[in-house]
Amino acid sequence: MRVPLVGLLFGTAIGFVLAWAQLTDPDVIRRMLLLREPDVFFLMGSAVAVAAVGARLLKATRTRALVTGERVGWSVERPRAHHVLGSVLFGAGWSVAGTCPGPVAAMIGQGRLGGLFVATGLVVGVVLRGSLERRRAGPAPRYETPATAGL
Amino acid sequence: MLLARCPWYVAGPLLGVLIVALRATVNKPFGALGGYIDLVDNASAPRRIGFRGSLLAGLALGGLLFALSSRSFAPSFDYARAGHLLPHGTAVSAAVLVIAGIAMGFGARTAGGCTSGHGMSGTSLGSPASIVATLTFFGAGVATALGLALLSGGGR
Numbered sequence: 001m002r003v004p005l006v007g008l009l010f011g012t013a014i015g016f017v018l019a020w021a022q023l024t025d026p027d028v029i030r031r032m033l034l035l036r037e038p039d040v041f042f043l044m045g046s047a048v049a050v051a052a053v054g055a056r057l058l059k060a061t062r063t064r065a066l067v068t069g070e071r072v073g074w075s076v077e078r079p080r081a082h083h084v085l086g087s088v089l090f091g092a093g094w095s096v097a098g099t100c101p102g103p104v105a106a107m108i109g110q111g112r113l114g115g116l117f118v119a120t121g122l123v124v125g126v127v128l129r130g131s132l133e134r135r136r137a138g139p140a141p142r143y144e145t146p147a148t149a150g151l
Numbered sequence: 152m153l154l155a156r157c158p159w160y161v162a163g164p165l166l167g168v169l170i171v172a173l174r175a176t177v178n179k180p181f182g183a184l185g186g187y188i189d190l191v192d193n194a195s196a197p198r199r200i201g202f203r204g205s206l207l208a209g210l211a212l213g214g215l216l217f218a219l220s221s222r223s224f225a226p227s228f229d230y231a232r233a234g235h236l237l238p239h240g241t242a243v244s245a246a247v248l249v250i251a252g253i254a255m256g257f258g259a260r261t262a263g264g265c266t267s268g269h270g271m272s273g274t275s276l277g278s279p280a281s282i283v284a285t286l287t288f289f290g291a292g293v294a295t296a297l298g299l300a301l302l303s304g305g306g307r
Contacts, residue, residue: 003177004205010173011209012216014166014181019217021162026231033296043159043166044270050167051275058175065178072178077263077273077280086262087269087284091291093254095299096247098231100255100266102183105207109214110223114230117245121252126187128253129260 002067015106024107024115026098033095093121170272180276182268183207184259262288 021043022028032040058072065072094100097118099107104122107115170181179202186207193199218224230244259265262284264273270288273281 003179003202004200006173006177007179007202007205008209008212010169010176010181011186011206012213013209014169014206015210015213016217017157017162017165017169017213018210019214020157020221021159022156023162024214030231030296033292034300035293035297039159043163044266046160046163047166047170047271048275050164051170051271052277054167054171055174055276058171063175065174066176068177070178072174074178074180074276076276076278079280079283083262083269083280083284084287086258086260087287088291089254089258090262090265091258091288092295093251093258094266094288095292095295097251097255100183101187101259102207102210102265102267104252105183105186105210106214106217109211109216110218111215111226112230113226113228114245114248117230117248118252118255121249121254122187122256123191123252124249125253125256125258126184126191126260127256129257130188130191 006067015109018103018106019110023103024110029098180268180272182264182272183210184265184268187256
């Protein structure tokens with residue numbers, strides 16, 4: 001029960017920052033993808049840089065996670081065709097909507113209810129893909145990716 | 152005061168620190184897509200919704216808190232014009248947004264992550280799959296935006 005609560009708290013903090021930085025504004029995303037404004041590229045780049053250093057520090061110091069007690073660690077994944085194919089589709093949808101799965105939630109919370117249309121589509125897409133995977137017997141793309149994909 | 156846009160050099164490192172803190176607290180990545188999967192899979196038994204669904208719910212709550220604290224909470228269905236690429240008319244642009252959402256949901260689940268899971272968490276951990284996915288969706292996103300802008304006459 002404590003882990004979901006931690007998720008809620010961190011989600012709230014992250015959602016606040018996403019809204020504050022206007023990543024919940026489709027026009028900001030649009031300007032980035034039209035290569036007219038570099039801010040979001042810098043934002044993501046600096047977030048990744050800080051997270052990369054921090055994660056390695058936690059691992060090097062053999063830190064145990066505060067709430068779960070497990071040793072901090074993760075596994076990485078080799079690229080496969082489904083990563084590319086899925087991301088092409090994802091990138092196209094991202095560009096048209098001007099938002100993506102995280103920011104759209106914060107957008108809706110902010111009162112920009114047009115995001116509900118995108119979220120509805122997201123749920124439909126996630127369900128479609130899920131049922132397709134279930135219907136496929138055999139070694140379809142696997143998602144045994146405990147840490148990296150962050151599903 | 153909070154209405155001013157938080158500059159990237161504050162928001163970016165702040166998000167990085169939050170991702171590290173999440174790792175240090177529960178050893179889990181930040182990823183939004185998993186929240187949708189968690190909610191969908193447990194729609195009939197909401198008590199089973201776990202970390203990922205709660206994180207997604209938190210994102211919405213954070214957006215609400217921002218809107219309230221910046222006194223900008225004014226619910227409306229107006230969608231940003233998004234560079235005038237979305238068609239006029241509520242019903243048509245709503246349909247376009249749903250279709251874009253389907254593409255994102257289907258695509259991200261196929262790819263095993265989205266802008267947060269692959270783009271921020273996975274790349275920061277040096278996962279080759281996440282780096283490939285991120286380069287791909289940035290490439291596809293830029294190509295789509297530029298292509299649509301060209302088609303719609305400059306997209307101003």
